[in-house]
Amino acid sequence: MTPLDETLRAVLTDRAGALAPASDPMAGIADRARQIRRWRIAASMAGTALAVSAVAVAVPALTPGRTTVRGQVAHAKAPAETSPVPANALARGADDRGLLHPLLDANVVAAWADRHPGEGAVYSISLISGTQQVTPRLRFALMEVWRAGGPAWVVGAQDTAGPNPVITRDEVVPIGAPLVAAVVSGPALAMIIAATSNTVSAYAYDPGDGTLRDRSRIPSPGDFSFNLDREPRRVGQDFLVTTLRDGQVVRVPVPDPDPAGPTAYPSPGGPSPQQTVCCG
Amino acid sequence: MDDAAHRAFQAFVVGRSPALLRTAYLLTGNRADAEDLLQTTLAKTYLSWQRIRDREALDGYVRRVMVNAQTSVWRRHRPEASYDVVPDLSPGRDAHADADLHDALWTAMASLPRRQRAAVVLRYYEDLSEAETARVLGVSVGTVKSSTSRALASLRADASLRDTHPDGALT
Numbered sequence: 001m002t003p004l005d006e007t008l009r010a011v012l013t014d015r016a017g018a019l020a021p022a023s024d025p026m027a028g029i030a031d032r033a034r035q036i037r038r039w040r041i042a043a044s045m046a047g048t049a050l051a052v053s054a055v056a057v058a059v060p061a062l063t064p065g066r067t068t069v070r071g072q073v074a075h076a077k078a079p080a081e082t083s084p085v086p087a088n089a090l091a092r093g094a095d096d097r098g099l100l101h102p103l104l105d106a107n108v109v110a111a112w113a114d115r116h117p118g119e120g121a122v123y124s125i126s127l128i129s130g131t132q133q134v135t136p137r138l139r140f141a142l143m144e145v146w147r148a149g150g151p152a153w154v155v156g157a158q159d160t161a162g163p164n165p166v167i168t169r170d171e172v173v174p175i176g177a178p179l180v181a182a183v184v185s186g187p188a189l190a191m192i193i194a195a196t197s198n199t200v201s202a203y204a205y206d207p208g209d210g211t212l213r214d215r216s217r218i219p220s221p222g223d224f225s226f227n228l229d230r231e232p233r234r235v236g237q238d239f240l241v242t243t244l245r246d247g248q249v250v251r252v253p254v255p256d257p258d259p260a261g262p263t264a265y266p267s268p269g270g271p272s273p274q275q276t277v278c279c280g
Numbered sequence: 281m282d283d284a285a286h287r288a289f290q291a292f293v294v295g296r297s298p299a300l301l302r303t304a305y306l307l308t309g310n311r312a313d314a315e316d317l318l319q320t321t322l323a324k325t326y327l328s329w330q331r332i333r334d335r336e337a338l339d340g341y342v343r344r345v346m347v348n349a350q351t352s353v354w355r356r357h358r359p360e361a362s363y364d365v366v367p368d369l370s371p372g373r374d375a376h377a378d379a380d381l382h383d384a385l386w387t388a389m390a391s392l393p394r395r396q397r398a399a400v401v402l403r404y405y406e407d408l409s410e411a412e413t414a415r416v417l418g419v420s421v422g423t424v425k426s427s428t429s430r431a432l433a434s435l436r437a438d439a440s441l442r443d444t445h446p447d448g449a450l451t
Contacts, residue, residue: 004432011382012405016302025297026290032323
């Protein structure tokens, strides 16, 4: 050890040792935390230009017999024994992703609490899907939030441009859906992402003209995404077509990417999406 | 945050804040900035508290938060912090022989770039290894070695230190 090393060590120890401790170390921490939280949200809201909307699909209550769908008359399959999808059917948790995921941090917890005041403490947030890096600035994922008021599924969009990226938008979707999907759109970008439970075996996209493209089988559970920004596409008339493992096929309207408000979700037990016997 | 977590966080703060304040002081050079840095660090730790699963790694986590927070303070181009003049040295030291040198070295620390100063504090005060320092700073071990080496070279070359020890006793 050189003389400088020894002297440097002595100087640092002396200077630090002469410092009196703070009288109340807890003072101001909560207020500072709130400041940081508000700054993070404000900084991220200022720069996000992309919109996120979400649609959820519930296991439909099938009516045996004929079902009229989009100009076709087709026989619907007899309903299978419908067992409710467990609320955590899609949840994989942060542990499945290895190290703590960048979206699953205090920013998300804090942003949720600020967006939903009065809903009680947030106990945990776990990933339902993988994180989709949509642009160099934007990534999002589907998450399950466990809070004092009960669980909720959330589509979260995160702007990573700032030093402290935070969730910029979250939308609650119905618990128990076999599929949760979101549309992300912005300048020169339109895509759909989805996370599925083990009840979904395949998907396809109807651009609004009755044809099917992007047909694919998926592992269970799985994630998928594809671009919407291709011709032809009739916005407001296109569908995400999913095939369940019991043979049911569910068509879900792809929502308009309207940042003004959330998309209305079909809820379990509510009006059934149109169905058709197709693809698989 | 539930009551149990809040109590655990409070216990952590009460137990560790004196040591954390000392580190913050060495990073910033003055008490006011140190208290501000400590409060920011603890606030960020508070926001992450329920997510931190490995309590054994808590000190390392908090150090990282502190160093990163100090870096962001500098990046906001705050005015260069003035270094406090601490009037008393530890008892038993030869005030006449060491005071000028210590003052000069403390003042010279103020001119070090933030990363070099952080490396010096972590290596020479916190006594972290090069690998541990690299983890806190988020850089490679090689970068820690070069940062520390450059910091020491800058201190040796500092004019005020040369004036104090013209015979090169620190080399």
